[in-house]
Amino acid sequence: MVITGKVWKFGDNIDTDRIAPGQYSTEATEVQAQHCLEGADPDFTKKAKPGDIIVAGKNFGCGSSRERAPQCIKDFGISAIVASYYSRIFTRSSINIGLPILECADAAEKINEGDTVEIDLDSGVIKDLTNGEVLMASQFPPFLQSLIQAGGLVNYTRKKLGKEPLAK
Amino acid sequence: MGMTITEKILAAHSDKETVEPGEFIDARVDRLMVHDGGWSTLGVFEQIGADRVWDRDRLVLCPDHSIPPNNISSANQIKDERDFARKHKITHFIEMGRGGIAHAVMVEEGLILPGELGIATDSHTCTYGGVGAFSAGTGSTDAAAVMALGTIWLKVPPSIKFVYHGRLPDGVYGKDLILYTIGQIGVDGARYQAMEFTGEAITALPMSGRFTMANMAIEAGAKNGIVPPDATTIGYANARADRSFTPYQSDPDARYAAVYEWDVSKLRPQVAFPFSPGNVRPIDDAGEVTIDQAFLGSCTNGWVDDLRVAANLLKGKKVNPNVRLLVIPATQKVYGEAMREGLLDILLEAGGAICTPNCGPCPGRHMGILGDNERCISTSNRNFVGRMGPRSSEVYLASPAVVAASAIKGRLASPEEVI
Known part of the structure; x- marks a missing residue:
């Protein structure tokens, strides 16, 4: 699958x-999505649009195991993250x-x-259509x-249990 | 070729003679813990469609983030866990008033023992390494799969060995050792690796200090932190075990990705400045930093040893008029012990606000949220932007001794300043 989107960068x-x-931790998922990455950029969800792409530096997603972290990014509609590398739990949960x-x-x-x-x-x-750079993940x-x-x-687990996959 | 303690536990739980770092294994889980922060695990378990929980004795449901519930949604999330426990006849649903912070309850009640493998919906699950277990935190979806299968896929981590030579000076604790370590290697210095804590200073540490160190392994990016069991560990485990257990030791020829050796006999109390647990300096270099709140508690430092250290410094003294001191014992047992020992009287007399065991303000949910531009000195484990309140608030991490001294002085202070 090929996706195209506008880039928002983080360090x-x-x-x-x-x-x-943490203050939104017991809010509904759609509320949490509207606050995603607020601690890094308070205006992020006002500027970004579903389909956009995040590009970040090293150790993205370090800290807590809260699955809301990748989930709120996904629910907001970010189509992919490209980072130097991720924390261990964030990697697992995103996949x-x-x-x-x-x-x-x-x-x-x-x-x-x-x-x-x-x-x-x-x-x-990964092709940067603006500056022509071509990178490989x-x-x-x-x-x-x-x-x-x-x-x-x-x-994956449903398959192990002999059950049909759920529709995405 | 020898194996590390981490590799031995993982091999034993995947029915293999040996495992190699980087190898993917399917490991049996001895104990899974899900707290209210991992509430969404229950919904994912429904999606997976398993008929039943793999083993109702091996799942621990222990709400601790929002107890007592602070709003309707947290009350309903905990209610969902309670209902789930009843429906599936879960042996260990740990109600508020009978438990406390889940990680502390897990080790204190012997729900996890040396050589066992624990998984939980919390990054500080690595705490159980203090008792010589392998333990790692995961998200809710991983936990739901464990709930269905009783196994988890793991990548065997390379190990880093830390050797702490010498005896710690008075007023310096396990918290200072781990802060120093994270300051040296950085917040991703042990990413995806096992941190193995050894040496004379570790042997001399009480269990509480070992739990503190293993607890914060995640702040260096580690998969797990572990203290190989010794006589202290075995005594602790025997006093709690209702089943046999296997303590493992690293082989002399085990392979390590790195070995760090430090002489800690002159280590000073350490403080992590905002906004990273790796932004560490000795208290002597702290400068004049006034504080508004002091927090004594959390899964890192809510043990009775920690309350005792703080009470010894606060005895006969008052918390600075400009400071609120929050005291939250990690568990009901700690609370009771501190009460019987007179520690709570001392903390109360000093002007401390003593709250019921729970995670408190550490994850920024309730019970001590900071206001705009406020500063908190805390015994907890994280000082990220907005961790305990608004983006403008700041958290400084230190030992219970530094927190108590700072509460008296109204600014970051060394324990010697108040003796």
């Missing part, structure tokens, strides 16, 4: 409290819930805020790829 060590602030995340060491340096980027989620090729290990292809951990 290193964007923690889960900045992504999904589990089907939020496309890509690891690319050069993205934060080569891609600028506001650029339009095209990502082939299958091959991992690192490949996930085969096991994680099978989890991604299953559409996340719910359907």
